[in-house]
Amino acid sequence: MKFFIPFRKKSPWILHYNAGSCNGCDIEILAALGPKFDLERFGVINTGNPKQSDIFLVTGPVTYRSRERLVELYSQIPEPKVVIAVGSCTTTGGVFRGMYNVEDGIDRYIPVDVYVPGCASTPQLIIDAIVKALDILEAKSKEIEKPFKLFGAIETIGNKLSRLNMAKKVELHEKN
């Protein structure tokens, strides 16, 4: 609905996921939420719930075990959504590139809207990225976005895309 668009921009909620980072960028996200940099003045609040989030902040180069969770969290966030890759290792693999348990960056799995460089990236950069993400969020529509590599399937039910079965294969993986 058009009615909600201005509100969404005024209070974007973020979901933070650590996909194998070294914590360096995670504590910078915490610092950005803290009083000195005060990300909360943009209405941003850190939620732990993908269903209520608009912005997906990911850190880390995606380890073998976190990739399923990454895709699942991504597919649970309702559209419109924006993905921010925080840190060099999230964007390209960085220093971890080529290690045996690492998938070299999240854009192999999910579409990324904003890349934040730096190892570790600073709170200033993270704030810039979120402000930029707000513009992208405003321009996006409710259309379903798909991850690049799916572990389940997106089906059409009654002419509409449905993500009901998206997490199926993830559960299978989980069991072993």
Next chain:
Amino acid sequence: MKKTIQIPLGSQHISLLEPIRFKFECENEKIIGVDADVGFVHRGVELACTRSFEFKQVGYVVARVCGLCAITHSLSYTLAVEKLLGYVANDRIKYLRMLMVELDRIHSHMLCLAHTAENAGFEALFMQIMADRELVMDLQEAISGNRVQFDFIAIGGVNRDLTPELSALIHKNLELLSDKIDTLLGLFDNNWSLSLKYKGVGVLTLDQAYTYNALGPLARAAGLATDVRVETSDFPYEALGYTMVLESTGDIHARNFVRLREILNSIAMCRNIVDNLPSGEIQEKTKGKPSGEAVVRVEAPRGELFYLVRGNGQNMLERVRIKTPTFSAIPAMMEVFKGSEYADAPAILASFDPCMSCTAK
């Protein structure tokens, strides 16, 4: 018939900075069994240190094992390689390294305090401690050029020198910080609602600490006198005013108190370092390639960090083995959870200051 329910926590949860999954076996509100899965962030740093990076680069790679105690990782690795090269750093280098390690300890302890406060439901206290923490972050940025991951230590020295302006800034900020810590000490001791969440919660007794191999602040809060800073002689800690901080009750309150008082101790040491900084070069040439085997122990903010480095005279090392404090302390953590309330679990977890990216590497 007794009935238990299983409640999972993680791997993605608002109270967790990093992915770790717990399965709590609960009887009503009481936790009677815990199962933890810590391997979500395993990247394979150890292997890469011997395959894809030369020994001069590895110091910067192992720093990325953990962002909170990056400097202790690069320090331990550098010390080990310097032992193999037969190089002894001069006093100025030693002092500068110690300065950064202690600043890092301050910021890591403060983050832990803030996180514990947040998980126990004290959002305002979290904000207050995070605000105070920026004083140290500013110092680190001024000295090394980066807020975390400062890559300050290199083989044969340090990468940046301390100027007189920086020394003045350090004194100024640490002065401010020590006042704030004093306020926090009073707050943690006297505030009634904090005491409800912290005092008597998550108790680790001295016996348990001894049996289950607790380390660092976790052990010192239970009264176990263990600190690598006094057990090794790599750095002149005692000359610079180190005192062991011990508490006896072993609950969250004691852990918080150990951290706060260690911060004060670190502040005092930092001041001493800046005041008594010897003169000398900050970078010296090292010769040769590492050959042989060296073991180094360093006190990280969370406890003993252990490094084994083996080389065979080549550019590539043969083995780098990292044993991190959280990994050693997992049995003790599991023990503390048993018998406490489920609602306290996030706060107890944060009070251990666990570092999963260290554990899984």
